[in-house]
Amino acid sequence: MSKPTIYSIAQRCGVSAATVSRAFNRPELVSAPVREQIMAAARELGYQPSSAARGLVTGRAEMIGLVVPDITNPFFPLLVRAIQRTAERMGSSVMLIDAEESAAAEVRHVAQLRSRVDGVIVASPRSSSAALREAARGLPCVLLNRPLRELSSVICDNTSALFDAGEHLHKHGHRSFALLAGPSASWAAGRRSQAIRRWARGRGVELTELGPFRATFKGGRQAGAALLETGATAAFAFDDLTACGVLAELAGRGVSVPGERSVVGCDDVLLARTVTPSLTTVTAPMDDLGATAVQVLTRQIETPGGPAEHVALPGVFVARDSTGPRSAS
């Protein structure tokens, strides 16, 4: 016996296929007894509407694409979860694409997604603006953590939280800082560096810029090594993963944290809480970020020609154990 369709059900209930379809989509248009009979038959037969057929006529795939540069970066799973949860509430599924850190793959995948999804959410720190714009032409699209005038975007703004971090360290007596910059191609990295520079200038403290370093654990170790060659007593790492690398390098060399140096991360991924000492960092509002991205995208999908929306959500500074008073030395 082949897969049940609305026709099998229609036949079984002695009604037309149209009525079956309506029973599912506009139940109020079908009389109660008939509707229930149809539902019963559907359940009995294990009927599942063919999304292909529906998609063909409605033009909707009920699916959104999500392109991330590197799913193994602990930042993204949280985002994926938030996005998926929100999408599900809006009746959509999520197609996940891991670009495996290749900018080329990012745009290539966006192109391939076109025909399978209603829209895409792209976290693409690396690709060029032009490539991105081109890839998204005519496809509802929301950018994550990377603004671009023509395309909608949802970003996390850590500026004020980084100010807070600076103040926190300043209060602890630190006067000489190191900025361990992230990948130069990353918008977020530039943005964070800028915020820290601005704060340091405003505060009139010394700031040594190091890097750029790769946003990996290894990159963090290099950053840690570089940090030790400066006189800075406190360091801003690009993100938590980098900060963990720094911590590991310092620990390896017998430098105590926060005794001798203070380190702050950014993003507040799981790692930040599990590492020893736990990381002082900036919490990104993942759930909000994801939910907002989906909502903005949904709006883009419903209003194809609509204006690009830009929303920025603030990060929140959180002090833990990797920062403390400046050592007497």
Place this chain on the structure above:
Amino acid sequence: MSKPTIYSIAQRCGVSAATVSRAFNRPELVSAPVREQIMAAARELGYQPSSAARGLVTGRAEMIGLVVPDITNPFFPLLVRAIQRTAERMGSSVMLIDAEESAAAEVRHVAQLRSRVDGVIVASPRSSSAALREAARGLPCVLLNRPLRELSSVICDNTSALFDAGEHLHKHGHRSFALLAGPSASWAAGRRSQAIRRWARGRGVELTELGPFRATFKGGRQAGAALLETGATAAFAFDDLTACGVLAELAGRGVSVPGERSVVGCDDVLLARTVTPSLTTVTAPMDDLGATAVQVLTRQIETPGGPAEHVALPGVFVARDSTGPRSAS
């Protein structure tokens, strides 16, 4: 101007839609000049075949579902990547479902996936066998890390690697061990416990069983506390995340690792390398696991009535810094 279809292209090239379709799917059936003309027109118009329409007639969605219990568990991103990479090579996309640690959600999602995918890969440690069987009825399905006679499965067998771990500790002079058991509902947890018990019995060493503990960082901290109340000098944690919790708890209480206690994890997630001290653990062959799962699933899809396949891939013991000689005390 509406979306380009094979008809737009056909018209533009003065051929029939059938020819256009063939130009894409069976190029050898179309004469070279016509084919090239079609391709050129397609490129020019930005044509993308509608997967809904194609899926409707072919009955294939070119998409596989992947259900994971908790995407934020660092074990899964690696798996997701491996699976996605392999799927892409086979021409399929991956639809990711994060069940958010709910067994009910796991089976519910499998049911919903039915109509949208060709088959599913399910990493579902929690759901009952019966529920799983029922959910997968008539849907090609591969289980990950959980065998079930009727359904295909791909598992990672850590038995021999855990023996190696035991031997490694034994060689370092340890004679009293603790087993920090994982969730009792998890097949993998039971399996690992069993392997360790068997090894301990065979070796004639003392083994204290503690737990079960949740497979989270917090659970690990509890396990660490429990561990300190025993005389064991070495502990087997259920997985790396738990092991990290143990490490953190011990560090918090000033117990040195590996000086006073040795700890081994399991899975070798990113965390294992970034934590201090780095974790002695068992490396799961993620890439193989993922690739194999996709291949087995593909076979299931192509041979609907086919027999269930079961493959087990061995984990590999890797010694790092969380294990060392038994302290003199």
Place this chain on the structure above:
DNA sequence: CGGAATAATGAAAGCGATTGCATGGATTCT
């Protein structure tokens, strides 16, 4: 050189759903 095999293409029938329009019976209004 005739007939058969071969190659390139077109016509048309679905795939399974949605949906605008038509229909007929019941209900309501004047």
Place this chain on the structure above:
DNA sequence: AGAATCCATGCAATCGCTTTCATTATTCCG
């Protein structure tokens, strides 16, 4: 009572593509 509504339902077209079968045009071989 006849007209006007309204409700529940059926008919049939349609979405974009694949695929079978039929139709030419071309080539091959004895």
